[in-house]
Amino acid sequence: MGSRKTGNGVDVAANAAASSTKGRMVGIEMLRFFSAFAVLIWHYQHFFFRPETASIDLARSAQPLYALLHPFYDFGWLGVNVFWAISGFIFFNRYLSKIVARKVSGGLFFLNRFSRLYPLHIAMLIAVALLQAYYVRENAAFFIYPYNTPYDFFVNVIFASGWLTPYTDPFNGPVWSVSTEIVIYVAFFLLARFCRIGLVWTLLLMCASAAAGGWLIHLQVKGSASNIVFCAFYFFIGGAVHLIYERLRDVIEQHRGGTVVLCCLAYVALIAFCAVFGGTKYLAATVIAPVSIVLLHAIEPWIPERLAQPIANLGNTTYASYLIHFPLQLATVIVLQRLGMSSATLALNPWFLVAYLIVVFSLARTVFRVFEAPAQTFLRRRLAWIGGRSATNAAR
Structure with a gap:
């Protein structure tokens, strides 16, 4: 069963689908999409869940198109680490200077986070609660995630499942x-407001969280504490990349080709290191996340305008695809059971995998346009008093 799943809380303006992509991080949107794709492939194993043993009974290599997709089947959960780094890069880019200059208040920062993340979260929480109630009645076991008590529901309502329960999911x-x-958003805002964090602060925070993470690994401590520490590490990696990029912007823009070559060499060095010394999955994520951010941000001017909006649209599907894919899996399994069919058998077919991915991202796109963006706009208008000014015009 998967131990890592991801998501991402990057703001998207309500009219993003129709707006110009000028000023948008199109390259970063590509990275967000591929990170979401990795998570979806990693969680594909859910279709092989057996309620009688409450486990997934399948060799990972038996999953469809494994030869092509094995990095995602084996390590797709690392998409969460990449998402955290992307969040750090974007938050430092969009918010840091404005918080330091007191152009973004605590209320506005909270409202932007709440309006972006909460509506879809609470809708999917209710959907999963209803679907799990039906599934457990028919199968005498919960699907994948067995922790579904009233307390767990309350913890989810207040958006604290990652740090108020030992099992987190x-x-x-x-x-x-x-x-x-x-948790890291709150820490970021407080540090930006009261400590005016810059590159030195960010590097120190990154090193401190790395040391704490290493200590927790040594002690074999898992759960909420380790999750927060690792999230902080990757978030501040992304922040450090932004601050360093800004300092080197002129050099990078004058030597984009050289930047691309250096990034490719970093990938090659990582592959060679892992081949010789074995490496670790966390090392791979620690290198891939910042290098990919630099690479895709650097080549953004080379991305044709005709591709910029479609790429931005794909990026807009990431949060919805993350939140809806598990409820969709659960609903699919229930429907197939009602039809007397086995998801474990069908999921071995590559066309089932293709259909699953198409449905998830198509539905995510629809959810973004029909629910996410309108709900975000509605909340920012109705609760604009919290931010002290119209949230619809606020920074992402």
């Missing part, structure tokens, strides 16, 4: 990483 399990990131 009750109900709509993947939400744990967004919940964990909320």
